[in-house]
Amino acid sequence: MELLKERILREASVINNDVLKLDALLNHQVDPQLTMAMGNEFARRYSEHSITKVITVESSGIPVGFTTALALGVPLLFARRKKTLIADPDALTERVPSFTKGIVTDIMVSRQFLTGSDTVLFIDDIIANGDAARGLIKIIERSGAKLAGLGIVVEKSFQAGARTIREQGIRVESLVQIASLEGGHIQFL
Numbered sequence: 001m002e003l004l005k006e007r008i009l010r011e012a013s014v015i016n017n018d019v020l021k022l023d024a025l026l027n028h029q030v031d032p033q034l035t036m037a038m039g040n041e042f043a044r045r046y047s048e049h050s051i052t053k054v055i056t057v058e059s060s061g062i063p064v065g066f067t068t069a070l071a072l073g074v075p076l077l078f079a080r081r082k083k084t085l086i087a088d089p090d091a092l093t094e095r096v097p098s099f100t101k102g103i104v105t106d107i108m109v110s111r112q113f114l115t116g117s118d119t120v121l122f123i124d125d126i127i128a129n130g131d132a133a134r135g136l137i138k139i140i141e142r143s144g145a146k147l148a149g150l151g152i153v154v155e156k157s158f159q160a161g162a163r164t165i166r167e168q169g170i171r172v173e174s175l176v177q178i179a180s181l182e183g184g185h186i187q188f189l
């Protein structure tokens with residue numbers, strides 16, 4: 001998505017060889033028009049899949065998950081991050097390490113909102129090692145729902161997440177792919 005590449009070059013900053021700061025676009029401030037364009041693009045790429053629900057992880061996946069769901073005319077479901085694990089028989093829970101925070105969090109989806117009759121599109125902001133994505137994929141599998149694929153705004157292709165998920169046979173569509181952040185330069189694939 002050329003428009004997104006331009007915005008990243010203008011508004012993102014390279015923190016180190018592994019981390020890109022995207023607060024101006026994704027993780028702190030959001031541009032509604034740009035986020036609508038992202039949602040329309042994901043909806044277009046998955047238009048043939050009869051998606052019944054868009055799923056994401058709170059919090060940075062929610063704006064683009066919302067616009068994708070709006071474009072597809074289906075609900076948005078977001079996995080909640082729980083600080084404590086109180087046994088809830090109605091919840092599907094996975095523990096995932098956080099790439100940026102260096103902690104583990106538990107993500108939770110209520111069985112009430114994800115069932116075997118759903119076909120879901122999983123939208124997220126950034127993929128690095130893929131831990132967050134793998135956690136939510138496990139929850140989707142345990143729910144019995146069908147996973148149409150992933151829609152990722154920024155794929156850091158030099159980290160293993162997207163590649164290993166594709167190797168599992170799961171479709172991953174990324175709006176931009178970053179090959180390298182070495183030397184403070186953003187290199188697209």
Ligand code: 5GP
Pocket residue numbers: 018019020021022023027060097098099100124125126127128129130131132133161
């Ligand atoms: P993963 O689980 O794939 O290693 O990391 C995914 C999550 O970590 C993303 O949803 C995002 O919130 C955060 N993250 C990973 N890499 C970056 C990065 O380069 N910049 C920012 N701002 N967040 C990142």
